[in-house]
Amino acid sequence: MGIPAPPPVGDTALKPGTFDGQTVFITGAGTGLGKAIASEFARLGASIVIASRKLEHRQAGEDAMKALGAEVLTVECDIRDPDAIAAAFDAAAERFGLPNVLVNNAAANFPVPAEDMSPNAWRTVVDITLNGTFFCAREFGRRHLDAGTPASIINIGATYAWTGGPGFAHSAAAKAGVKNLTESLAVEWGPSGIQVNCLVPGLMPHEDMTGDIQENLARTHGGPNKWDLCQPAMRVGERQELGWAATFLASPYGRFISGHTLVVDGANWQRRSLTNPAVVPIREQMGKPPFEM
Ligand code: COA
Numbered sequence: 461m462g463i464p465a466p467p468p469v470g471d472t473a474l475k476p477g478t479f480d481g482q483t484v485f486i487t488g489a490g491t492g493l494g495k496a497i498a499s500e501f502a503r504l505g506a507s508i509v510i511a512s513r514k515l516e517h518r519q520a521g522e523d524a525m526k527a528l529g530a531e532v533l534t535v536e537c538d539i540r541d542p543d544a545i546a547a548a549f550d551a552a553a554e555r556f557g558l559p560n561v562l563v564n565n566a567a568a569n570f571p572v573p574a575e576d577m578s579p580n581a582w583r584t585v586v587d588i589t590l591n592g593t594f595f596c597a598r599e600f601g602r603r604h605l606d607a608g609t610p611a612s613i614i615n616i617g618a619t620y621a622w623t624g625g626p627g628f629a630h631s632a633a634a635k636a637g638v639k640n641l642t643e644s645l646a647v648e649w650g651p652s653g654i655q656v657n658c659l660v661p662g663l664m665p666h667e668d669m670t671g672d673i674q675e676n677l678a679r680t681h682g683g684p685n686k687w688d689l690c691q692p693a694m695r696v697g698e699r700q701e702l703g704w705a706a707t708f709l710a711s712p713y714g715r716f717i718s719g720h721t722l723v724v725d726g727a728n729w730q731r732r733s734l735t736n737p738a739v740v741p742i743r744e745q746m747g748k749p750p751f752e753m
Contacts, residue, residue, distance in 0.1 A: 461694065462688075462691075462692075462693050462694020462695050463693035463694065463695060463726055465695065465698070466698050466700065466701050468700075469499075469698075469699075469700045470503070471700075472500070472503055472504060472704070472707075473704060473708070474504055474707055474708065474711055474713070475504075476504065476505070477504065477505045478504040478505065478707070478711050478712075479501055479504045479505045479506035479561075479707070479710075479711075480504075480505035480506075481505070482505070482506050482507070482560040482561065483506060483507045483508070483509060483552065483556040483557065483558075483559040483560055483561070484498065484501040484506045484507070484508055484509070484559060484560070484561040484562075484563060484710070485509040485511065485548075485549070485552055485559035485561070485562050485563070485600065486498050486501075486508065486509070486510060486511070486562075486563040486565055487511045487512070487537070487539055487563070487564055487565050487566035487592070487596060488511075488512055488517075488565045488566030488567070489508070489510040489511075489512065489521045489563070489565060490510055490512045490514070490516075490517025490518050490519070490520045490521035490522075490534075491517050491520060491521075491668035492666045492667075492668035492669065492699075493565065493616070493661055493664060493666065493699055493702055494521075494563070494565035494566070494616075495520070495521055495524055495668075496664075496666070496699035496700060496702060496703045497563055497565060497702060497703045497706045498510065498521065498524070498525060498563075499524060499525070499528060499700075499703060500700065500703030500704060500706065500707045501561070501703075501706070501707055501710075502525050502528040502529075502530035502532075503528055503530075504707055506530065506561070507530060507531040507532070507533075507556050508521075508525045508530050508531070508532045508533075509532075509533045509534075509535065509548075509551075509552040509555075509556070509559060510522065510525070510532065510533070510534045510535070511534075511535050511536075511537035511539070511545075511548045511566070511596075512534065512535075512536070512537065512566070513536065513537065513538050515536075518534035518535075518536065519534075521534060522534050531556070533551065533552060533555045533556065535547075535548040535551050535552065536548075539566050539588060539592030539593075539595060539596055540587045540588055540591060540592055540595075541595075542595045542598075542599070545595050545596055545599045546599055549599050549600065549603060553603075558603055558604065558607060558609065559600070559611075560609075560611055560612065560710075561611065561612045561613075561614070561710045562596060562597065562600040562611070562612075562613045562614070563613075563614045563616070563706060564592075564593040564596050564597060564613065564614070564615045564616060564638075565616045566588065566592060567588060567589040567592075567616065567631070567634075567635075568584060568585045568587075568588035568589055568631070569585065569589070569628060569630075569631040569670070569672075569673065570585075570670065570672040570673075571627045571628060571672055571673070571676045571746060572627070572628075572630075573627065573742045573743050573746065573748060573751070574629045574742075575751050576748070576751070577629065577630060581630065582629075582630045585630035585631050585634055586630060586633065586634045586637075589631060589634035589635065589638065590634040590635075590637040590638055590641070593615055593638050593641065594641060597613055597615070597641070597645060597656070600613065601613070601645065601649055601654060604649075604652065604653075604654055605649070605652050605654075608652070609653070610652075610653030610654065610655075611653070611654045611655070612654070612655045612656075612657075612709065612710040613642075613645070613654065613655065613656045613657070614657055614658070614659050614706050614709055614710060615638050615639075615641070615642050615656070615657070615658045615659070616638075616658075616659055616660070616661070617635050617638050617639050617642070617658040617659065617660040617721055618631065618632070618635040618660055618661075619660055619662070619723060619725060619728070619729035620632040620635060620636075621635040621636040621638070621639040621660075621721075622636075622639075622729070623729065626742050627676070627742045627745065627746065638658060639658050639721050642656050642657060642658040642719065642721065643719050646718040646719030646720075647719060650718055650719075655709075655710075655714075655715065655717070655718040656718060656719065657709050657717060657718060657719070657720050657721070657722065658720070658721040658722070659702065659705055659706055659709065659721075659722050659724070660721060660722065660723040660724065660725065661697065661702045661724055661725065662691070662696070662697045662723070662724060662725020662726055662728050662729070663677075663687060663691065663696045663697060663725070663728065664696060664697035664698065664699045664701070664702060665684060665687065665696055666699055676746070679745060679746065679747065680745055691726055691728050692726055692727045692728060692730075692731055693726030693727065693728070695726070697724060697725065697726065701724055702724050705722055705724050709722065
């Protein structure tokens, strides 16, 4: 039986207009889960700022927000570059005023055995996922501290922050940093009215999953028709379930929640047994030949 399916996309638990007059700045919101989170804020009345590197992603995000009747601004931004982030916040402030909510969604990831990972591959993922998250939070936080205004930050995390992520050592280490950063910032900025939380998605398939990740899932879990059976919920997640959690955390009803990491994965990451399936080395899982220097 499993956990029942959620209400359909378009339903909201929060009151209509919960985010009227508010602006949500979200990185990487042109695709996938970022777009799903932005959509739930848009549905509840928020104006949306989408910061993204790629024109086609910005366009896709803009189209999706306009289809929901939301005000939207897209800005080109590589979150590895603090000056580009400052310029993106300037553009957002000029159009809508200082955003009230920051969602640090943009991240980088690809499966690779640790011994094959080049220093630049490691640096790139850590730079985008951890450094980029901090740079955006820093810019947003400083502006609110200066203005004396309350705000909410949601950092997107991952369950391998706790467990390690074989085949994803760079991303797992970076996401562990993101979770830890959430906890430091929540305490540092709480006195100034800034809430900081971390939100972790489970498997929520979507058409924008990178080819690398799709191939990895297919190799390790079979096709999409098998994915439900590999989850304790007996189903995968729906992307609106992540969006609902994000809007709740940033809403007036979630104000006392700060420094928290909320996992929306149907308990998948706690799945353990006394004997696990036989160990398959990462190279073998990925269909890679034996390592050679
Ligand atoms: N396997 C191994 N190494 C890889 C790789 C892969 N699949 N993809 C990229 N790299 C390495 C590159 O070879 C390069 O290292 P090198 O200079 O030593 O060769 C390094 O990573 C940087 O890659 P590059 O393509 O120059 O960086 P970029 O800034 O243009 O791209 C990425 C960023 C790497 C994260 C790219 O994969 C990307 O944009 N992905 C889409 C966003 C995403 O990852 N989303 C995940 C959501 S879960």
